Amino acid sequence: MAQRIDLKDLNVYYGSFLAVADVSMTIEPRSVTAFIGPSGCGKSTLLRTLNRMHEVIPGARVGGTVEMDGVDLYGSDVDAVAVRRQIGMVFQRPNPFPTMSIAENVLAGVRLNNSRIGKDEASELVERSLQGANLWNEVKDRLDRPGSSLSGGQQQRLCIARAIAVKPQVLLMDEPCSALDPISTLAIEDLIADLRSEYTIVIVTHNMQQAARVSDRTGFFNIAGTGKPGKLIEMDDTRTMFSTPSEQATEDYISGRFG
Amino acid sequence: MTTTPTQPRAARRPTTRDLLTRADPRRRWTDRIMHVVITSAFLVALVPLVSVIWTVVSNGVVRMSPYFLSVSMRGVYGGIDAGGIYHAILGTLLITGLATLISVPVGLMTAIYLVEYGRGPLARAVTFFVDVMTGIPSIVAGLFAYSLFALFLGPGVRLGAVGSVALSVLMIPVVVRSSEEMLRLVPNELREASYALGVPKWLTIIKVVLRTSVAGIITGVMLSVARVIGETAPLLIVAGVIDSINTNLFEGRMMTLPVYVFRQYSQGLVPCSPEAVDCIATINYDRAWGAALALIVIVMLLNLVARLIARYFAPKTGH
Numbered sequence: 001m002a003q004r005i006d007l008k009d010l011n012v013y014y015g016s017f018l019a020v021a022d023v024s025m026t027i028e029p030r031s032v033t034a035f036i037g038p039s040g041c042g043k044s045t046l047l048r049t050l051n052r053m054h055e056v057i058p059g060a061r062v063g064g065t066v067e068m069d070g071v072d073l074y075g076s077d078v079d080a081v082a083v084r085r086q087i088g089m090v091f092q093r094p095n096p097f098p099t100m101s102i103a104e105n106v107l108a109g110v111r112l113n114n115s116r117i118g119k120d121e122a123s124e125l126v127e128r129s130l131q132g133a134n135l136w137n138e139v140k141d142r143l144d145r146p147g148s149s150l151s152g153g154q155q156q157r158l159c160i161a162r163a164i165a166v167k168p169q170v171l172l173m174d175e176p177c178s179a180l181d182p183i184s185t186l187a188i189e190d191l192i193a194d195l196r197s198e199y200t201i202v203i204v205t206h207n208m209q210q211a212a213r214v215s216d217r218t219g220f221f222n223i224a225g226t227g228k229p230g231k232l233i234e235m236d237d238t239r240t241m242f243s244t245p246s247e248q249a250t251e252d253y254i255s256g257r258f259g
Numbered sequence: 260m261t262t263t264p265t266q267p268r269a270a271r272r273p274t275t276r277d278l279l280t281r282a283d284p285r286r287r288w289t290d291r292i293m294h295v296v297i298t299s300a301f302l303v304a305l306v307p308l309v310s311v312i313w314t315v316v317s318n319g320v321v322r323m324s325p326y327f328l329s330v331s332m333r334g335v336y337g338g339i340d341a342g343g344i345y346h347a348i349l350g351t352l353l354i355t356g357l358a359t360l361i362s363v364p365v366g367l368m369t370a371i372y373l374v375e376y377g378r379g380p381l382a383r384a385v386t387f388f389v390d391v392m393t394g395i396p397s398i399v400a401g402l403f404a405y406s407l408f409a410l411f412l413g414p415g416v417r418l419g420a421v422g423s424v425a426l427s428v429l430m431i432p433v434v435v436r437s438s439e440e441m442l443r444l445v446p447n448e449l450r451e452a453s454y455a456l457g458v459p460k461w462l463t464i465i466k467v468v469l470r471t472s473v474a475g476i477i478t479g480v481m482l483s484v485a486r487v488i489g490e491t492a493p494l495l496i497v498a499g500v501i502d503s504i505n506t507n508l509f510e511g512r513m514m515t516l517p518v519y520v521f522r523q524y525s526q527g528l529v530p531c532s533p534e535a536v537d538c539i540a541t542i543n544y545d546r547a548w549g550a551a552l553a554l555i556v557i558v559m560l561l562n563l564v565a566r567l568i569a570r571y572f573a574p575k576t577g578h
């Protein structure tokens with residue numbers, strides 16, 4: 001079951017620095033939402049507020065509400081750990097656990113939580129997750145080798161396998177393809193298309209074609225200048241955004257006439 | 260105008276070969292001189308190291324034997340060809356072992372607090388006190404442990420366990436410092452990767468942070484053990500001197516190798532009468548050297564074991 005996420009008047013701070021201001025938007029369930037915008041406009045920051053990873057940074061805080069199916073993720077009775085189990089994340093830089101093998105990395109979400117899992121169930125989960133991340137064929141003969149023995153692109157797909165192995169409802173991806181070759185990128189895009197039927201996906205990307213290819217809705221963020229907060233300029237169906245955006249800035253950015 | 264042919268400008272420009280091969284003579288000389296300086300510094304540093312080991316080994320083997328390792332000093336007097344260090348080896352292992360048992364949890368948890376939780380004035384105060392503790396002279400640690408136990412057990416208390424407490428005072432700051440450094444080396448990305456999988460903070464610390472840094476932490480603990488295993492002064496005060504075997508840390512005095520060395524050495528030459536056949540004049544010195552050798556071997560063995568454990572836990576690299 002995937003759920004919709006509603007952001008209302010969200011302000012995101014690093015200490016006293018307001019990084020993202022006044023964002024209100026709806027992320028539809030079982031669809032792909034893309035965040036685009038220039039570097040430093042707060043896409044990663046906003047993404048990390050969706051699964052409460054933002055507060056891990058000392059001094060970081062959030063104002064406003066993020067509601068998942070009507071429940072405020074920042075409500076006083078909500079547990080950040082439980083939120084992160086439902087809302088998984090893939091980071092910009094691949095970060096497999098160096099002490100774990102490939103298979104152990106995939107099982108990390110289960111094992112690190114001290115959950116018991118049968119041997120057959122475990123190997124089945126490893127295979128399914130790796131296949132889902134389009135990595136199975138490359139690593140099936142060396143599942144017990146360290147995760148760090150893989151190439152950068154393979155490591156990123158391992159991280160995706162690790163994230164989907166815990167079966168979250170929402171998957172956040174921060175430029176998941178920036179370290180991948182075109183073939184792996186295509187594989188990830190296919191994967192996103194497959195996952196769309198079950199998960200709610202939010203993806204940050206600098207690749208306009210990618211946003212146009214994979215997403216149903218696109219949000220464009222911009223920043224007025226250094227030290228100013230990032231803002232959501234507009235959000236609409238991806239097709240509309242890429243053909244007839246209502247804001248001039250969006251059109252300039254998408255067509256590459258920016259700055 | 261004369262018609263002397265001017266040289267084409269291109270010829271005066273250095274060729275690519277010139278640019279790539281012409282070595283700068285000054286740099287070459289600097290390189291050579293630095294090479295010599297660094298090598299000699301290395302050799303100078305090696306001199307005391309090698310000569311210490313050579314002296315201890317050559318003097319220590321005189322009395323070293325299975326017999327020497329397996330008997331105590333009970334009933335040994337004068338210059339008779341008898342006596343060993345069994346009781347002192349036991350005492351050293353027990354007292355240092357208990358000290359490690361106390362220091363590692365306390366030190367490691369302090370380090371975890373400082374790296375993972377500590378913010379603001381409390382963390383700064385802890386760091387400050389750890390720094391201060393690093394500089395405490397060992398004799399002060401001994402007196403501290405003595406006065407602490409004397410409060411409960413009365414004056415004149417001498418126990419192996421008090422020795423362990425004294426050594427812990429010296430060990431904890433070393434464990435905190437080295438573990439802290441190792442924990443800080445764990446990349447934040449790994450913590451975030453774990454959080455993003457819905458793993459709570461405490462499990463992340465145990466299963467990711469500690470697991471990733473355990474090899475370095477073990478090395479640090481080993482260094483702290485090596486730092487205290489040769490401590491003499493505090494143990495002389497609180498664990499005392501005894502000739503027989505005592506394996507109970509909580510009752511009675513306990514001999515240790517460094518105290519044994521001190522004790523034997525301070526007894527000096529034995530005045531042997533010329534007609535005595537079974538009298539060795541230098542026996543006390545020989546025993547002292549033998550115990551010193553045993554201490555060095557113990558430290559080396561512990562180091563070896565720690566290295567093996569650390570290698571087993573080290574993050575796996577590819578290929």
Ligand SMILES: Nc1ncnc2c1ncn2[C@@H]1O[C@H](COP(=O)(O)OP(=O)(O)OP(=O)(O)O)[C@@H](O)[C@H]1O
Pocket residue numbers: 014017019038039040041042043044045046057227
């Ligand atoms: N840990 C942090 N502490 C303080 N400020 C931060 C931190 N991380 C990001 N920022 C600031 O927040 C703003 C938004 O950064 P963010 O990383 O969200 O941008 P982004 O849109 O993801 O950029 P990019 O496309 O380059 O990844 C920037 O001004 C950045 O300097």
Ligand SMILES: [Mg+2]
Pocket residue numbers: 043044045092174
């Ligand atoms: Mg970013």
